Amino acid sequence: MSRGISKSDKNFSFGRKCPWDNENDPDALVGNMRGSEPLINDQTDSYQLICEKYPSFRERSENVDLVVEISLQPWKVFKPDGVILFSDILTPLPGMNIPFDIVKGKGPIIHSPLRTAADVDQVREFVPEEFVPYVGEALGILKGEVNNEAAVLGFVGAPFTLASYVVEGGSSKHFSKIKSLAFSQPQVLHSLLQKFTTSMARYIQYQADNGAQAVQIFDSWATELSPVDFEEFSLPYLKQIVDTVKQTHSQLPLILYASGSGGLLERLPLTGVDVVSLDWTVDMAEGRRRLGSDIAVQGNVDPGVLFGSKDFIAKRIHDTVKKAGNSKHILNLGHGIVVGTPEENVAHFFEMVTKYVDTGERTEMNGPASLDYQITKGGTKRNHHCKNGLTVKQASHTRDFQKGVEMCLDAKNSFFEADKGVAPFEHPLFSQDENGYTTRCPTLIRARIRDRSTSRKFVVLNHDLCEDG
Amino acid sequence: MSRGISKSDKNFSFGRKCPWDNENDPDALVGNMRGSEPLINDQTDSYQLICEKYPSFRERSENVDLVVEISLQPWKVFKPDGVILFSDILTPLPGMNIPFDIVKGKGPIIHSPLRTAADVDQVREFVPEEFVPYVGEALGILKGEVNNEAAVLGFVGAPFTLASYVVEGGSSKHFSKIKSLAFSQPQVLHSLLQKFTTSMARYIQYQADNGAQAVQIFDSWATELSPVDFEEFSLPYLKQIVDTVKQTHSQLPLILYASGSGGLLERLPLTGVDVVSLDWTVDMAEGRRRLGSDIAVQGNVDPGVLFGSKDFIAKRIHDTVKKAGNSKHILNLGHGIVVGTPEENVAHFFEMVTKYVDTGERTEMNGPASLDYQITKGGTKRNHHCKNGLTVKQASHTRDFQKGVEMCLDAKNSFFEADKGVAPFEHPLFSQDENGYTTRCPTLIRARIRDRSTSRKFVVLNHDLCEDG
Numbered sequence: 001m002s003r004g005i006s007k008s009d010k011n012f013s014f015g016r017k018c019p020w021d022n023e024n025d026p027d028a029l030v031g032n033m034r035g036s037e038p039l040i041n042d043q044t045d046s047y048q049l050i051c052e053k054y055p056s057f058r059e060r061s062e063n064v065d066l067v068v069e070i071s072l073q074p075w076k077v078f079k080p081d082g083v084i085l086f087s088d089i090l091t092p093l094p095g096m097n098i099p100f101d102i103v104k105g106k107g108p109i110i111h112s113p114l115r116t117a118a119d120v121d122q123v124r125e126f127v128p129e130e131f132v133p134y135v136g137e138a139l140g141i142l143k144g145e146v147n148n149e150a151a152v153l154g155f156v157g158a159p160f161t162l163a164s165y166v167v168e169g170g171s172s173k174h175f176s177k178i179k180s181l182a183f184s185q186p187q188v189l190h191s192l193l194q195k196f197t198t199s200m201a202r203y204i205q206y207q208a209d210n211g212a213q214a215v216q217i218f219d220s221w222a223t224e225l226s227p228v229d230f231e232e233f234s235l236p237y238l239k240q241i242v243d244t245v246k247q248t249h250s251q252l253p254l255i256l257y258a259s260g261s262g263g264l265l266e267r268l269p270l271t272g273v274d275v276v277s278l279d280w281t282v283d284m285a286e287g288r289r290r291l292g293s294d295i296a297v298q299g300n301v302d303p304g305v306l307f308g309s310k311d312f313i314a315k316r317i318h319d320t321v322k323k324a325g326n327s328k329h330i331l332n333l334g335h336g337i338v339v340g341t342p343e344e345n346v347a348h349f350f351e352m353v354t355k356y357v358d359t360g361e362r363t364e365m366n367g368p369a370s371l372d373y374q375i376t377k378g379g380t381k382r383n384h385h386c387k388n389g390l391t392v393k394q395a396s397h398t399r400d401f402q403k404g405v406e407m408c409l410d411a412k413n414s415f416f417e418a419d420k421g422v423a424p425f426e427h428p429l430f431s432q433d434e435n436g437y438t439t440r441c442p443t444l445i446r447a448r449i450r451d452r453s454t455s456r457k458f459v460v461l462n463h464d465l466c467e468d469g
Numbered sequence: 470m471s472r473g474i475s476k477s478d479k480n481f482s483f484g485r486k487c488p489w490d491n492e493n494d495p496d497a498l499v500g501n502m503r504g505s506e507p508l509i510n511d512q513t514d515s516y517q518l519i520c521e522k523y524p525s526f527r528e529r530s531e532n533v534d535l536v537v538e539i540s541l542q543p544w545k546v547f548k549p550d551g552v553i554l555f556s557d558i559l560t561p562l563p564g565m566n567i568p569f570d571i572v573k574g575k576g577p578i579i580h581s582p583l584r585t586a587a588d589v590d591q592v593r594e595f596v597p598e599e600f601v602p603y604v605g606e607a608l609g610i611l612k613g614e615v616n617n618e619a620a621v622l623g624f625v626g627a628p629f630t631l632a633s634y635v636v637e638g639g640s641s642k643h644f645s646k647i648k649s650l651a652f653s654q655p656q657v658l659h660s661l662l663q664k665f666t667t668s669m670a671r672y673i674q675y676q677a678d679n680g681a682q683a684v685q686i687f688d689s690w691a692t693e694l695s696p697v698d699f700e701e702f703s704l705p706y707l708k709q710i711v712d713t714v715k716q717t718h719s720q721l722p723l724i725l726y727a728s729g730s731g732g733l734l735e736r737l738p739l740t741g742v743d744v745v746s747l748d749w750t751v752d753m754a755e756g757r758r759r760l761g762s763d764i765a766v767q768g769n770v771d772p773g774v775l776f777g778s779k780d781f782i783a784k785r786i787h788d789t790v791k792k793a794g795n796s797k798h799i800l801n802l803g804h805g806i807v808v809g810t811p812e813e814n815v816a817h818f819f820e821m822v823t824k825y826v827d828t829g830e831r832t833e834m835n836g837p838a839s840l841d842y843q844i845t846k847g848g849t850k851r852n853h854h855c856k857n858g859l860t861v862k863q864a865s866h867t868r869d870f871q872k873g874v875e876m877c878l879d880a881k882n883s884f885f886e887a888d889k890g891v892a893p894f895e896h897p898l899f900s901q902d903e904n905g906y907t908t909r910c911p912t913l914i915r916a917r918i919r920d921r922s923t924s925r926k927f928v929v930l931n932h933d934l935c936e937d938g
Contacts, residue, residue, distance in 0.1 A: 179771070263751035
């Protein structure tokens with residue numbers, strides 16, 4: 001899973017703050033961040049240049065070659081653990097008989113907003129194979145291109161969030177039209193929400209069948225509802241999507257993104273998703289407590305942190321990692337990267353993530369031995385037994401940081417499951433170089449140190465990265 | 470305190486969603502709500518008409534006659550318990566040597582944004598008497614005009630929120646400039662925040678001295694910070710303001726407005742304010758639990774509710790009142806009223822508020838006997854002792870609603886304190902008419918039923934309304 005910033009984090013912000021939704025911020029991705037050295041130009045056209053050549057957002061997001069090129073840009077530069085499909089949550093709409101356009105400086109325009117039962121009757125069920133074959137094709141190419149060095153991630157819009165666009169007619173500040181519908185003719189809205197639910201469940205299955213290894217569901221606007229209304233107009237539909245997808249794709253990790261959910265956290269696990277994206281307005285430790293221990297978290301770092309000093313960035317990453325604890329955490333920004341972010345700070349973010357997460361340079365990160373790894377001072381070789389009594393193995397990396405990384409791998413929740421009995425660092429995926437033990441798949445081991453116990457699905461996901469590679 | 474909607478609720482939304490901040494929503498107040506019968510035109514020019522005559526927001530908010538006229542508009546129509554000064558949180562800026570303008574469709578423009586230590590050095594301390602005498606004059610006139618039938622409410626911007634405007638140069642989506650300052654040169658920002666803190670404390674004192682009977686502090690943008698950053702850049706300054714004001718105005722109720730605070734609730738009482746404004750994205754019952762029992766709450770009703778059916782509006786008011794419990798609650802919207810709100814629904818809101826709050830028509834509102842009043846079925850006369858063993862008195866109103874209102878008044882926390890020993894309904898402010906006991910000051914008794922235990926200050930505030938009147 002993505003641990004850091006990617007162009008596609010920008011995609012992950014759709015709905016809440018769409019790139020096409022901000023006059024001052026048109027189609028802003030990594031490619032047009034300001035920085036002394038535009039890293040991304042080393043290999044490909046910047047996203048900005050692509051936008052000049054192809055000014056239509058819909059063209060860029062519906063042309064297989066462009067989708068693949070744009071999706072790969074940040075991965076080629078920063079090597080995050082995830083590559084996110086370049087697309088839009090509204091992409092399925094024309095296939096549901098809801099035409100839309102994206103107008104520069106205005107955002108999405110739904111030409112005929114849906115507000116009556118008769119309008120909703122005209123909405124067709126979405127057949128991805130038929131209406132968005134380019135999505136499946138692009139996912140397949142992406143999976144081949146990244147060659148399992150990272151996970152390919154898909155995404156869809158949640159029913160309430162999609163409904164808000166088609167009822168409001170586009171972006172909205174106050175959501176008065178959809179609230180008017182919800183609070184005076186709820187049955188009409190429920191009928192629309194059910195259509196989106198059926199269609200989006202199918203769209204997730206389609207994405208998974210074509211190469212997506214995890215799928216994020218965006219319910220950005222559901223957080224504009226009171227909790228009691230969220231329980232009526234969003235939660236049951238999210239749950240239905242998760243239940244439907246799990247029937248056919250039980251191993252597919254599903255992530256829920258709902259920024260501004262500080263008043264809703266306790267309700268989010270009820271959807272059944274595997275991971276919740278936390279925004280930065282919630283403290284990571286408090287968020288984990290309120291979400292409960294069964295669910296993984298990602299996000300939480302304020303994108304504004306990347307406007308800070310390098311020391312501040314390092315400190316905040318460290319604090320977030322520390323508060324998140326030793327498992328079920330995917331380090332990431334809590335929202336899309338902001339236009340104007342110094343590119344060198346993005347690079348620094350990745351450097352620091354690697355440092356803290358991979359090596360545990362800061363010893364305050366120590367976790368209890370019962371967790372699946374811990375980082376200790378000194379780096380003297382010791383054998384160590386986990387409280388759960390499962391396989392234990394230790395390795396030291398003292399040369400670079402005068403610290404040791406001690407890992408406590410349990411057979412139940414490990415990608416070594418298939419090789420039970422093989423000590424982790426004797427596993428064929430690992431080798432020893434002059435700095436000590438390394439892995440032939442650095443992405444994997446980085447991801448695993450943070451994520452391996454996120455859930456069995458994540459382990460499978462990350463396992464695949466190397467097994468196939 | 471205001472129990473319902475007022476034009477000034479719109480003021481109370483400044484910062485979060487400014488009327489001048491929304492192209493589609495220019496200067497939108499009650500006066501230009503769509504409705505079959507523009508109630509407000511019965512007595513005065515609509516706000517829309519005033520805007521046509523005086524297109525400059527600064528002129529409207531800095532001219533005593535206009536300020537008074539606009540402030541009184543919603544009160545004359547809907548008779549809320551509060552009349553809020555028509556003004557802007559940025560009004561003090563020119564007096565601090567920070568010129569600004571409000572440009573239609575763009576919002577506030579700070580001509581020379583402050584971003585360096587040298588910039589901050591140029592900021593002067595605010596002397597309200599000297600720079601905004603029209604505010605004091607308007608407050609004085611308002612106090613006379615409303616003649617203690619309602620409370621006159623003032624407001625100020627919180628240091629972080631003011632700083633965000635002057636550092637960003639106006640409104641912002643991502644707050645990248647102030648975050649850049651906060652996360653790379655925090656001492657420069659702290660220096661600016663301290664100047665706003667000193668000045669706003671003084672401004673609150675000035676407003677109170679000139680007629681404001683409670684003051685709301687707007688920290689709309691502090692909720693864009695991570696909790697750890699809120700603790701550094703907002704909380705200590707809010708606390709300092711509260712501490713300073715309480716030294717000279719210990720009885721002045723201070724209200725904190727910070728929408729989007731679902732991740733911050735537990736921290737808000739640490740500011741020392743008397744009341745927290747909850748937005749609607751937090752469940753009222755959960756919000757109360759998280760805020761603790763010492764603090765009063767107001768707000769919480771989604772302004773979008775007013776786009777719903779009349780039945781829905783009634784139901785939501787009832788639910789909110791029920792969840793809020795029997796004390797320390799001021800019923801209100803959680804944000805400013807939205808353009809396009811049907812005016813008849815606003816009227817219905819007030820009608821329903823009166824019904825539920827004043828008469829306890831719905832008996833599910835029953836609270837435990839230890840609270841300072843309860844509403845019971847039947848209305849048979851009973852004496853009743855509070856758990857705290859203090860003065861108890863009961864009165865019944867059975868004729869209209871077949872229900873009784875039972876009040877448990879404690880001497881410690883009562884506006885009858887000065888008349889200890891006088892039974893409440895024998896108090897000179899009360900009389901008995903054909904419907905049972907009533908009060909000569911209906912606003913007072915309505916407010917007291919919900920608010921009397923909000924805090925001693927609120928009791929004093931509401932008491933004053935009648936004592937002076």
